[in-house]
Amino acid sequence: MKIDGFRGRLITADHADYDTARAVWNGAVDRRPRLIARCLDTADAAAAVRFARDHDLEIAVRGGGHNVAGTAVCDDGIVIDLSAMRAVSVDPADRTARVQGGALWADVDHETQAHGLATTGGIVSHTGVAGLTLGGGIGFLMRKHGLAVDNLLTAEAVTADGSILRASADDHPDLYWALRGGGGNFGIVTLFRFALHPVGPTVLAGPVFWAADDTADVLRFYRDFAAAAPDELGTVVRLGTVPPLPVIPEELHWRPAVAVVCCYAGPIADGERAVEALRRLGRPLVDLLAPKPYSAHQSATDDTTPHGWHYYWKSTDLADLSDDTISVIAEHAYRAGSPRSYAVMFHMGGAVGRVAHTATAYAGRDVAHNINIDAVWLPGESGEHAAAETAWARRFLDVLQPHRANSVYVNFLDSDDGTSRVREAYGEHIYQRLAEVKAKYDPGNTFQHNKNIHPG
Numbered sequence: 001m002k003i004d005g006f007r008g009r010l011i012t013a014d015h016a017d018y019d020t021a022r023a024v025w026n027g028a029v030d031r032r033p034r035l036i037a038r039c040l041d042t043a044d045a046a047a048a049v050r051f052a053r054d055h056d057l058e059i060a061v062r063g064g065g066h067n068v069a070g071t072a073v074c075d076d077g078i079v080i081d082l083s084a085m086r087a088v089s090v091d092p093a094d095r096t097a098r099v100q101g102g103a104l105w106a107d108v109d110h111e112t113q114a115h116g117l118a119t120t121g122g123i124v125s126h127t128g129v130a131g132l133t134l135g136g137g138i139g140f141l142m143r144k145h146g147l148a149v150d151n152l153l154t155a156e157a158v159t160a161d162g163s164i165l166r167a168s169a170d171d172h173p174d175l176y177w178a179l180r181g182g183g184g185n186f187g188i189v190t191l192f193r194f195a196l197h198p199v200g201p202t203v204l205a206g207p208v209f210w211a212a213d214d215t216a217d218v219l220r221f222y223r224d225f226a227a228a229a230p231d232e233l234g235t236v237v238r239l240g241t242v243p244p245l246p247v248i249p250e251e252l253h254w255r256p257a258v259a260v261v262c263c264y265a266g267p268i269a270d271g272e273r274a275v276e277a278l279r280r281l282g283r284p285l286v287d288l289l290a291p292k293p294y295s296a297h298q299s300a301t302d303d304t305t306p307h308g309w310h311y312y313w314k315s316t317d318l319a320d321l322s323d324d325t326i327s328v329i330a331e332h333a334y335r336a337g338s339p340r341s342y343a344v345m346f347h348m349g350g351a352v353g354r355v356a357h358t359a360t361a362y363a364g365r366d367v368a369h370n371i372n373i374d375a376v377w378l379p380g381e382s383g384e385h386a387a388a389e390t391a392w393a394r395r396f397l398d399v400l401q402p403h404r405a406n407s408v409y410v411n412f413l414d415s416d417d418g419t420s421r422v423r424e425a426y427g428e429h430i431y432q433r434l435a436e437v438k439a440k441y442d443p444g445n446t447f448q449h450n451k452n453i454h455p456g
Helices: 018-022 042-054 105-113 129-134 173-179 212-227 268-280 294-298 323-332 350-354 379-399 419-441
Strands: 009-011 035-038 059-062 078-081 088-091 096-100 152-158 164-167 188-195 202-211 233-241 256-264 290-293 310-318 342-347 369-377
Touching: 018 035, 018 078, 035 042, 042 078, 042 152, 042 164, 042 188, 088 105, 096 105, 105 129, 105 294, 129 188, 152 173, 164 173, 173 419, 202 212, 202 268, 202 294, 212 233, 212 256, 212 268, 212 323, 233 268, 256 268, 290 294, 310 379, 323 379, 369 379
Parallel strands: 035 078, 059 078
Antiparallel strands: 009 035, 088 096, 096 188, 152 164, 152 188, 202 256, 202 290, 233 256, 233 342, 310 369, 342 369
């Protein structure tokens, strides 16, 4: 098989690397594309799009391959694979970085931290830059420096007809608006240019764990603590079991616990003052908050969500952290059967909420917290855990219904979250505007293997 103008690797089902090439982060996803086109550059991606259109092939686009719904791979179509395009170049004087579409956040942190700079990225370093950014991009730095999309200055995109466009505030501004939160609906972004900020390279960061029995007390304290926190303090709450990481005493491994994970994007002494009350709360099981390299913090939990495990997610934005909401979370978070399942809650606000609601396609600007319910089991445990863990996640979301905001983060939607939840992610006004941009740049819905926005 040959693609005109394509210089990368073409991998078909009879290739020795086929099974490795079609595997994505979520091991529960098992799809068999007809062709995997592993690109070397933007021209390759454009050639692959034209080939797919000429041969009426469904397109899946792979950046980091980390989306829980497995949108990076399709059955019987073509995967346009950017995983070989991971270059990152930093301009320290301009405080910007150019990042190829297959890069992971570990690649970005490695290069930017050499200059004491960073931009908002995911909380797991083997997450892909492209997918996380195009859906909005939440992470520890967002309250101080905004979402990933708030730091996206320009994007190079291959559109549905194979054209290569530059999107920015001055070039194709409608496409630039849509790419900042609208997901992979509008083209294949092969190059991102981000604004960078002084961060670290040493930051005060890490988790504090308390016993699961203390969850309600911890969350009630956290509600007020987070509301008063400075923008520099990013926090994530994790509810599940203590992961078996080498830095954690072995006797605590797999014990049900709640953790508040912190990262202070400012001077260490200021960070110590900002977290002082948190560290004094109750009787922590273990306190791992300490000065450490920012890049080390970003990758600290990578081993708790490895490639190949099976994942199923349910998510919602929360209206608030009322006492009733806290009671529901405390009651249901630990009912999972698999010790690897957990729920994670992000504190939003700060710089995220100071951007105008319609400035980008990311719609959750006024949300204080969101929660992602992560059912997890090992590949050999599907018979034991798959149905039960899936039911746990669904039930957890159901009981949160009275406490939900009318929104959800699009990057947390799984394969069974349909059009109504995609509309929920954006709200009707932003969704309709996205549909109009879709109609302009992809009227035939060429890019539909995603959380799809129909042309309109």
